[in-house]
Amino acid sequence: MANLTGNLRAPTEKRRCTAHKKGKNGEKGERCQAWALKGQTVCRVHGGAARQNRAAGERRVAEERLEADTRRALARLDVPAVENPLTALSQLAGQVIAWKDALADRVNELQQIRYTDDKRAEQLRSEVALYERALDRCVNVLGTIGRLRIDERLAAISEQQATVVIGAIEAALAHAGVTGPEASAAKAVAARHLRAV
C-alpha cells in the first residue's frame, strides 16, 4: 500500500499507524493501513504532520540513533567492570554536574539574546528542557550518594585496608626476626609506599 512517504511495502506491525479510520455512524472503523512517520505512532494523515509531533518524532529518531551509535562504540571498547561502585558513583556525579553546568551556560547565552523568530525560541525551549533533565539527574545521583554516605564508607574501607596491610607487614617482619628500630624503619618505608599509591 502506497503512502506519502513513498514506501510501497505494507507497514510492519511495529511501524503501522495506530489510528483507526472513522466508521459509519461515528463508530471506530478499521485500523489505518499506512506507515507511521519515523519516530511516531501515527501517519501523516492521522496527526503525524503536525509541527509538534514532527519535532517530537525527529527528536526520538535522533535519540535512538545516538543510543545505537553509543552502544556500538561501547561494544568495540573493552569496557572494564565496575570494581568499586562507590567510586564509580562519585565519578558519575562529577560528570553529571559538569554536564548540568555546561547546559546552564548554553541557556544563559540563549536568554541573553532576544529572539523573535520561532526557530530560536524552539532551540531555547529544548535547551531549557535538557537543563532541567540534567538538574533532575544531579539530584538523583547526589541523593544516591547521600544515602550511601559515600565518603564515610570509602574512608572506612581504606582504613580497614590499611589496618590489614600494616598487620600483614608486622607479621612478615616478626616472622623474618626483624625487631626494634629495624622493624620501625621497615614499617615507615611501607607506609611511604602505601601513601604513594
Ligand SMILES: [Zn+2]
Ligand atoms: Zn493513519
